[in-house]
Amino acid sequence: MLNNLNGVVNSVIKRYDSEKIKQLVFNIYQAYGFSTDASRKVANTLIYTDLHGIESHGVQRLVMYDHFIQNGKIRVNSHPEIVKETDVSAVVDANFGIGQLNGIYSMNLAIEKAKKHGIGIVTTRRSGHYGIAGYYADMAAQQGLIGMSSCNSRPAMLPTHATKAFVGTNPIAFAMPAKPHTFIFDCATTTVPQGKIEVYNKLEKDLPALWVAKNGAEPVYDHNQVDDFKALRDPDSNVGLAPLGGVTEETGSHKGFGLGIIVEVFTSILSMGNISTEITPENLEVGPCQSFTAIDPAIFGDKQQIIDRFSRYLQDIRELPAIPGKTIYVHGDKEAAAYEDRIKNGIEIDDRTLEEITDIAQRLGIEYAAFMK
Amino acid sequence: MLNNLNGVVNSVIKRYDSEKIKQLVFNIYQAYGFSTDASRKVANTLIYTDLHGIESHGVQRLVMYDHFIQNGKIRVNSHPEIVKETDVSAVVDANFGIGQLNGIYSMNLAIEKAKKHGIGIVTTRRSGHYGIAGYYADMAAQQGLIGMSSCNSRPAMLPTHATKAFVGTNPIAFAMPAKPHTFIFDCATTTVPQGKIEVYNKLEKDLPALWVAKNGAEPVYDHNQVDDFKALRDPDSNVGLAPLGGVTEETGSHKGFGLGIIVEVFTSILSMGNISTEITPENLEVGPCQSFTAIDPAIFGDKQQIIDRFSRYLQDIRELPAIPGKTIYVHGDKEAAAYEDRIKNGIEIDDRTLEEITDIAQRLGIEYAAFMK
Numbered sequence: 001m002l003n004n005l006n007g008v009v010n011s012v013i014k015r016y017d018s019e020k021i022k023q024l025v026f027n028i029y030q031a032y033g034f035s036t037d038a039s040r041k042v043a044n045t046l047i048y049t050d051l052h053g054i055e056s057h058g059v060q061r062l063v064m065y066d067h068f069i070q071n072g073k074i075r076v077n078s079h080p081e082i083v084k085e086t087d088v089s090a091v092v093d094a095n096f097g098i099g100q101l102n103g104i105y106s107m108n109l110a111i112e113k114a115k116k117h118g119i120g121i122v123t124t125r126r127s128g129h130y131g132i133a134g135y136y137a138d139m140a141a142q143q144g145l146i147g148m149s150s151c152n153s154r155p156a157m158l159p160t161h162a163t164k165a166f167v168g169t170n171p172i173a174f175a176m177p178a179k180p181h182t183f184i185f186d187c188a189t190t191t192v193p194q195g196k197i198e199v200y201n202k203l204e205k206d207l208p209a210l211w212v213a214k215n216g217a218e219p220v221y222d223h224n225q226v227d228d229f230k231a232l233r234d235p236d237s238n239v240g241l242a243p244l245g246g247v248t249e250e251t252g253s254h255k256g257f258g259l260g261i262i263v264e265v266f267t268s269i270l271s272m273g274n275i276s277t278e279i280t281p282e283n284l285e286v287g288p289c290q291s292f293t294a295i296d297p298a299i300f301g302d303k304q305q306i307i308d309r310f311s312r313y314l315q316d317i318r319e320l321p322a323i324p325g326k327t328i329y330v331h332g333d334k335e336a337a338a339y340e341d342r343i344k345n346g347i348e349i350d351d352r353t354l355e356e357i358t359d360i361a362q363r364l365g366i367e368y369a370a371f372m373k
Numbered sequence: 374m375l376n377n378l379n380g381v382v383n384s385v386i387k388r389y390d391s392e393k394i395k396q397l398v399f400n401i402y403q404a405y406g407f408s409t410d411a412s413r414k415v416a417n418t419l420i421y422t423d424l425h426g427i428e429s430h431g432v433q434r435l436v437m438y439d440h441f442i443q444n445g446k447i448r449v450n451s452h453p454e455i456v457k458e459t460d461v462s463a464v465v466d467a468n469f470g471i472g473q474l475n476g477i478y479s480m481n482l483a484i485e486k487a488k489k490h491g492i493g494i495v496t497t498r499r500s501g502h503y504g505i506a507g508y509y510a511d512m513a514a515q516q517g518l519i520g521m522s523s524c525n526s527r528p529a530m531l532p533t534h535a536t537k538a539f540v541g542t543n544p545i546a547f548a549m550p551a552k553p554h555t556f557i558f559d560c561a562t563t564t565v566p567q568g569k570i571e572v573y574n575k576l577e578k579d580l581p582a583l584w585v586a587k588n589g590a591e592p593v594y595d596h597n598q599v600d601d602f603k604a605l606r607d608p609d610s611n612v613g614l615a616p617l618g619g620v621t622e623e624t625g626s627h628k629g630f631g632l633g634i635i636v637e638v639f640t641s642i643l644s645m646g647n648i649s650t651e652i653t654p655e656n657l658e659v660g661p662c663q664s665f666t667a668i669d670p671a672i673f674g675d676k677q678q679i680i681d682r683f684s685r686y687l688q689d690i691r692e693l694p695a696i697p698g699k700t701i702y703v704h705g706d707k708e709a710a711a712y713e714d715r716i717k718n719g720i721e722i723d724d725r726t727l728e729e730i731t732d733i734a735q736r737l738g739i740e741y742a743a744f745m746k
Contacts, residue, residue, distance in 0.1 A: 084672075084673065084674060086491050086672045087490065087491070088461060088490060088491045088492050088672070089491055089492070089672040089673060091673050091674065117460065117461060117490075118459050118460070118461045118462055119461050119462070119492050119494065121492065121668070123673055146638070159690050159693060159701055160701065160702070161695050161696050161699040161700065161701045161702075162690070162693040162694065162695055162696075162701050163693070163694045163695065163696060164693050164694050166689070166690055166693055167690075174631075174635050176638060183634070185631040185632075185634070185635060187625075187627075187628045187631065191618065191624060191625045192625070208623045208624065209624070210619075210624050210625070215696065216695065216696035216699070217696055244617060244618050244625045244628050244629070245564065245617050245618060245625075245629075246583075246624075250581045251564060251581065251582070251583050251619075252560075252564045252565070252583070252617045252618075252629075254560075254702070254704070255560045255617050256617070256625075258547075258558040258560065258704045259558075259632075261556070261558070261687075261690075261703075261704070262547050262558060264686065265519070265549060265683065269679060269682060269683045269686065270670060270673040270674070270679060271673065271674075272674050272678065272679065272682065275682075275686055277689070295494070297643060299457075299459045299461070299462040300457065300462060300464050300496055300643040300644065300645075301457060301464065301643070301644075301645050305645065306642060306643060306645065309642060309645065309648075310638065310642045313637065313642065313648055314634075316539070316650070317532050317535070317539055317540075317634075320532060320535040320536070320537050320539055321535065321536045321537050322534050322535055322536060322589065323534050323535075323536060323588065323589035323590055326534040326589070327534065328532055328533065328534045328535050329533070329534070329627070330634075331627070331631045331634070
């Protein structure tokens with residue numbers, strides 16, 4: 001659901017062959033010094049994201065990761081390691097390795113536990129930005145399991161009635177096998193994630209209500225209030241993202257806020273990692289935390305019957321009477337449509353992102369022009 | 374957080390001794406023919422709810438349960454039974470027994486599994502209304518565990534862009550031990566639960582935005598639109614409750630809607646019970662579904678360290694700068710304050726509810742006046 005804005009910007013964005021760009025990302029990560037396996041995993045996750053139309057978290061993120069690899073916040077030769085484990089759980093220390101490696105390692109561990117014991121919950125600390133939470137939830141769904149993943153982040157969300165951000169955007173991802181395609185829910189517990197504010201800012205569009213607030217409850221709309229947008233990145237400012245449900249109890253602010261706290265429990269609190277307020281881009285000794293859960297539906301009943309019934313339930317929702325001109329989307333529908341389009345027509349990369357990738361490739365001394373055709 | 378309205382109605386509502394009313398409820402359930410154990414459990418859950426200031430789900434519900442006991446929807450001699458089980462999971466058939474019995478039985482089963490194996494997830498079908506989801510989550514927290522509970526209900530929520538309700542109000546409850554008191558999140562995945570609409574209607578107050586919509590996205594505000602309020606109970610009407618996040622994607626409608634679907638997975642889909650649209654008050658062969666999860670924090674690390682860190686995190690939130698005149702509440706704070714007040718000053722019972730209880734007691738031929746002083 002991060003791709004709601006694609007329609008707005010489609011007209012100016014060029015398409016590129018996903019396989020070629022994947023190869024280029026792989027080459028870039030090899031050049032940084034990552035192993036073949038690690039480079040392949042990073043390339044796969046980023047291109048998966050672009051193929052599903054979630055451009056904010058795809059190759060657009062290369063420049064941010066490049067910055068962190070250069071300043072040592074992402075450590076090239078680090079590997080995740082298990083620090084505590086039971087049949088159904090583990091705590092993983094990512095040792096500040098790249099978030100995607102930690103994510104794939106930890107979700108595979110949860111999947112393995114779920115296959116053997118029905119359920120696996122893995123919580124990780126000292127990780128890095130891991131892209132979209134939905135990727136890891138989907139890993140479990142691709143194995144016929146229910147998958148969930150969450151991560152914390154630096155302060156962004158205003159607790160209800162607070163004038164200073166404290167909780168992260170703390171997304172919740174949930175995936176479950178269904179026909180004709182996987183149900184994937186992947187949502188920040190703020191009304192919108194930080195990336196959506198950046199897109200509106202770039203497009204010079206005013207913000208809708210319930211997205212950003214100043215001094216606790218004053219809505220920030222005007223895109224000309226550049227200082228307010230910048231203040232979103234400043235942990236000491238009086239501007240923050242509204243929780244899902246806005247900034248008043250009347251509209252349910254305390255619900256999004258509470259969901260953000262629950263995400264914090266499964267990420268930083270249980271792993272004894274860094275909580276949101278400890279995370280800064282500068283401090284190399286702190287990192288975000290993530291959680292990964294896999295559940296085998298077969299522990300509850302006949303897996304195929306459960307999936308069939310769930311698929312019928314989702315289809316019944318799609319077929320409800322709708323507002324004229326509107327479509328009822330079930331979570332994962334938009335992403336499945338984007339995937340079909342981008343596999344055929346290429347992934348969307350805006351010129352600025354392309355330039356950023358070119359710069360990185362040039363600096364690393366690797367060939368890039370052939371991959372961008 | 375269901376008690377936000379208490380301030381509004383406090384002035385006219387009398388207080389009653391919680392122990393006496395508990396005894397009266399116990400006597401009523403004995404008179405229906407429930408066992409001593411079952412009668413005690415129902416009385417305990419209802420009074421717990423009133424003591425925590427959530428009057429909408431306390432003894433106020435006796436009249437609804439009375440109706441269901443009389444028409445056979447709640448079966449007096451039914452007991453929950455396990456139909457499928459693993460070390461970490463179970464499916465329970467409640468056999469249309471009273472929801473509270475199923476809830477206590479099933480959460481105890483989840484707690485037992487969590488104590489032995491770290492995690493327990495129990496999903497139940499053919500149950501009855503079980504009161505507040507938070508009660509069951511708190512059962513786990515009282516044993517030093519993380520507790521979660523959810524239930525489905527008849528259609529109430531409008532899926533984003535749909536003009537007809539389909540998903541239930543599908544609450545999510547989460548409890549975790551903390552100092553100075555348990556963190557308890559207990560929220561419908563609609564902006565507000567049905568009960569809050571009823572309170573506003575009773576008070577002849579107009580509804581805030583984002584609560585109720587007609588034809589998919591037209592807000593219903595005016596309390597004089599009595600037909601619209603009534604239509605909320607009609608599954609074929611074009612009026613429904615807005616998901617948490619309202620009725621447009623811009624304000625995050627798809628997030629509350631998706632959370633409602635996830636609740637449906639853990640309740641009806643995994644238990645192969647009745648989904649929301651199958652549930653009606655009239656059909657005696659269908660019943661709501663519930664889920665119960667317990668997780669032992671000790672599988673992740675030192676339990677006391679985890680709880681201390683979580684308590685510090687919550688306290689830091691309470692101490693953030695706030696909007697002038699407003700208090701920052703963490704989930705469970707309001708309920709803890711209500712408990713302290715009601716244990717001392719009695720629980721609040723409005724005159725209409727008192728009359729309903731009197732009528733039930735009279736019909737069952739049991740003494741009541743002495744308990745209402």
